[in-house]
Amino acid sequence: MSLMPAGNDTAIIGIGEYRVGSMPMASIGLGSCVGLILHDRQTGTGALVHIMLPSSQGKTDRPGKYADTAIEVLLKELIRGGSSPSNLIAKIAGGSAMFKTFSGNLNIGERNVEVIRKILKENNIPIKGEDIGGCVGRTIFYYPKENGKLVIKKGDGKLSEL
Amino acid sequence: MKLTHMQIDALQELGNIGAAHAATTLSTMLSANISMSVPEIKMIDISEIYKYVGDEIAALVLFQVNGEVKHGGYLLLYIPKTSVVRLTNAMLGLTDVDRELDEMDESALLEVGNIMVSAFLDGTAELLNIIMLPSPPQLVIDMPHAAIESIIASQESEDIDEIVLFKTALVSDAHNIQSSIFLFPNHPMLEDIIRRLEELLNPPI
Numbered sequence: 001m002s003l004m005p006a007g008n009d010t011a012i013i014g015i016g017e018y019r020v021g022s023m024p025m026a027s028i029g030l031g032s033c034v035g036l037i038l039h040d041r042q043t044g045t046g047a048l049v050h051i052m053l054p055s056s057q058g059k060t061d062r063p064g065k066y067a068d069t070a071i072e073v074l075l076k077e078l079i080r081g082g083s084s085p086s087n088l089i090a091k092i093a094g095g096s097a098m099f100k101t102f103s104g105n106l107n108i109g110e111r112n113v114e115v116i117r118k119i120l121k122e123n124n125i126p127i128k129g130e131d132i133g134g135c136v137g138r139t140i141f142y143y144p145k146e147n148g149k150l151v152i153k154k155g156d157g158k159l160s161e162l
Numbered sequence: 163m164k165l166t167h168m169q170i171d172a173l174q175e176l177g178n179i180g181a182a183h184a185a186t187t188l189s190t191m192l193s194a195n196i197s198m199s200v201p202e203i204k205m206i207d208i209s210e211i212y213k214y215v216g217d218e219i220a221a222l223v224l225f226q227v228n229g230e231v232k233h234g235g236y237l238l239l240y241i242p243k244t245s246v247v248r249l250t251n252a253m254l255g256l257t258d259v260d261r262e263l264d265e266m267d268e269s270a271l272l273e274v275g276n277i278m279v280s281a282f283l284d285g286t287a288e289l290l291n292i293i294m295l296p297s298p299p300q301l302v303i304d305m306p307h308a309a310i311e312s313i314i315a316s317q318e319s320e321d322i323d324e325i326v327l328f329k330t331a332l333v334s335d336a337h338n339i340q341s342s343i344f345l346f347p348n349h350p351m352l353e354d355i356i357r358r359l360e361e362l363l364n365p366p367i
Contacts, residue, residue, distance in 0.1 A: 015209055015311055028216060029307025032311065053318055057321075059321075097312075099302070099312060108316055109312070
């Protein structure tokens, strides 16, 4: 179905989902959604979340779906797993605008990124790499054990690394 | 929301009729036979969409469906990149298959999309006695998952957790062209369609 430079041990993180650990993780076809990585430089572990919307509006059933609850739950789980917040760095990819017209909110990608930046700043987590915006889809692969390497494959076929 | 077997059967019938109309127009445009799959209808959680639509580049011609039900949903014509070149070639009598997509392909896609989607909606309207009009098309040549998740996210106030996947494949063996039609009805439209289908199956006495 999709080309993946990844083995069977890669965890695929669908819309609104997150994982914490040291196995390779991937999100397929990010559009206006944002793939956020919190990586622990000390332990070689981290988390990937596939965020769809900026605000949970108080909902708690899918924390990974919304920027506000996603960062909260990742921090909680990483700290419980032994990470110290001061060792954490962030990388973000996605947040594009695939369509020009149609009713509905077309700047969701931008707003997702805005809220993520704000909350990361409040938590003193630096963004060490980003590939956001434009009107292109992205598939991302995160390798916690390889210094938190993030490989990005774009809809126009370009590969890059953060 | 859970669909009963009967509702799925009814939606399948609706898809059959719409897709058959679309297939007829495609067949005319290509002067070739088109085979059509039985429509696949599933409720899928947003976290599993990637299992059904991936990140291999394809052309997507997208229509918003309006009519009696406002913001009814989206209809999408999906054609893998390699099939796009063959489709344009078949329509324009060209032979070069080893080329990049250009403006010519884009106009062909918009044209084919318009005709097929209008036919699809005419077919379903005939059955349901419901008016559904397609918006002007939008063409995206990119990762299908990225496009679909963006559509879902753009309906922010609905805060969607699951979608109805409604898919029919249309294939031309003569030209080796693959295509699929997807319908993503929003909940109000889905409910309206199901109500009308049930009335058809069990007419009030």
